[in-house]
Amino acid sequence: MNMDMLSQPVNIPVFSLMCDEDKYKWIDNAANDVLDTLGLNSWKAFQDIRLQLSSLSEDDVQIDAMKHGPSFLCAVCGKAYVRKSWLKQHLRVKHKLTFHVASSTIPETPLQTFMKMALIYRDTCDAYSMGDGGRIVRNAKFEWVYAGALHHTKYKIWLWRMITYINAILPPDQAFEYMWNMTVNLKGGIKSNIPNDNCVELQVFNIKRELNTQGANKSFESARNICMTTQVIDKIKEQVMFTSNVAKSSRNRKEVDKSKDILTMVDSLRRKGPVSELSWESFSKYKDPLSKIDIQKLHDWINEQKEIADLYM
Numbered sequence: 001m002n003m004d005m006l007s008q009p010v011n012i013p014v015f016s017l018m019c020d021e022d023k024y025k026w027i028d029n030a031a032n033d034v035l036d037t038l039g040l041n042s043w044k045a046f047q048d049i050r051l052q053l054s055s056l057s058e059d060d061v062q063i064d065a066m067k068h069g070p071s072f073l074c075a076v077c078g079k080a081y082v083r084k085s086w087l088k089q090h091l092r093v094k095h096k097l098t099f100h101v102a103s104s105t106i107p108e109t110p111l112q113t114f115m116k117m118a119l120i121y122r123d124t125c126d127a128y129s130m131g132d133g134g135r136i137v138r139n140a141k142f143e144w145v146y147a148g149a150l151h152h153t154k155y156k157i158w159l160w161r162m163i164t165y166i167n168a169i170l171p172p173d174q175a176f177e178y179m180w181n182m183t184v185n186l187k188g189g190i191k192s193n194i195p196n197d198n199c200v201e202l203q204v205f206n207i208k209r210e211l212n213t214q215g216a217n218k219s220f221e222s223a224r225n226i227c228m229t230t231q232v233i234d235k236i237k238e239q240v241m242f243t244s245n246v247a248k249s250s251r252n253r254k255e256v257d258k259s260k261d262i263l264t265m266v267d268s269l270r271r272k273g274p275v276s277e278l279s280w281e282s283f284s285k286y287k288d289p290l291s292k293i294d295i296q297k298l299h300d301w302i303n304e305q306k307e308i309a310d311l312y313m
Contacts, residue, residue, distance in 0.1 A: 039112050040119070045290045046145070049298075055100035056299045063088060102295030110286050117146065117289075131193040133179035137166055148298065149289040160305070168309070206230050 015023060035041045063084055066072050071080045072087040076095050081087040091097040120142050127135035140159045147156040166175045183193035186202075210226045211218050 038115055039109075040115055045288070046142075049145070049290070049293065049295065052100070052102050052295045053299055053302075056102065056296070059088075059099045060303070102299070104291050104293075104295075113288050113290075120146075126191075128183055128195050129191045129193055131180070131183045131185070133182055136182055137163065137179055145293070146289055149293045164305075164309070169313070203230060206234075 013022075013026060018026070032041070063072070066075050066087065071082055072084060073080050074087060074090060074095075076091075079090065081090060088099065092099065120139055123135065124139045124143070126132075127139065140162055144156060144159040144163065147159060166179050170178060181196075183195055184199045185193045186199065207223070207226050207230055210230065211223060214222055
């Protein structure tokens, strides 16, 4: 984006005279211009990972075609092997067959990586608040790749469970129901949904609060009664407040005015110009998260999960 042009008049349409469709098109074009300028419309790293995984899968299909019963028979000389890796080594050494060798992905600039991860995170938060199951599952696939690259094992397994339940394990009707019931709305209104996990945490907090009021008298029976009646009591309380015209305390936070921050950023860009290249010393040893992925290990991990699924499904 040419920041020198900001001081000149720009032909911006009058939004009050535009229909909703025209507003959407104008904002969408402006957003795409920003993404193109920052290089965020290019997903070369993810495409490279996908192509390498596809090449490794094709090699496995060729090896699996040589399996006869419990052993693998070489299609060239007929020699039998018990393990797939031994047959692969035999084909590579004796018959000079070449297999795909996984390589690291092409690293991106720190700016592009940060912006992509920030946009995915922001869009995921917005998807949960809107209860948009489609976006939640779509972004989970990107988050799963980043979680694996950054060794967030628990989060990686949780995301994998979500994706596999929807794409493979559950029948279509249950998968659809699961995807569009990942959030709950406790207050009503648009953008007031929260993840089911957060709802459970809120209920656990309420239950612990009620238990603490009992002191030494709390027991298993009292805890069970609280668990069964907490939500019912909250509903009765809301109904009584409504009928008696008692003002309900708001849980919404006041939105922060960001206009001053935007003006400060625009003024800084006008004076110093846009950031075209990051050469700060703090980023001298920066390594893109996706470049840390071991494609071969990722491929082996996916195959292991497939074998587990074949065993139990």
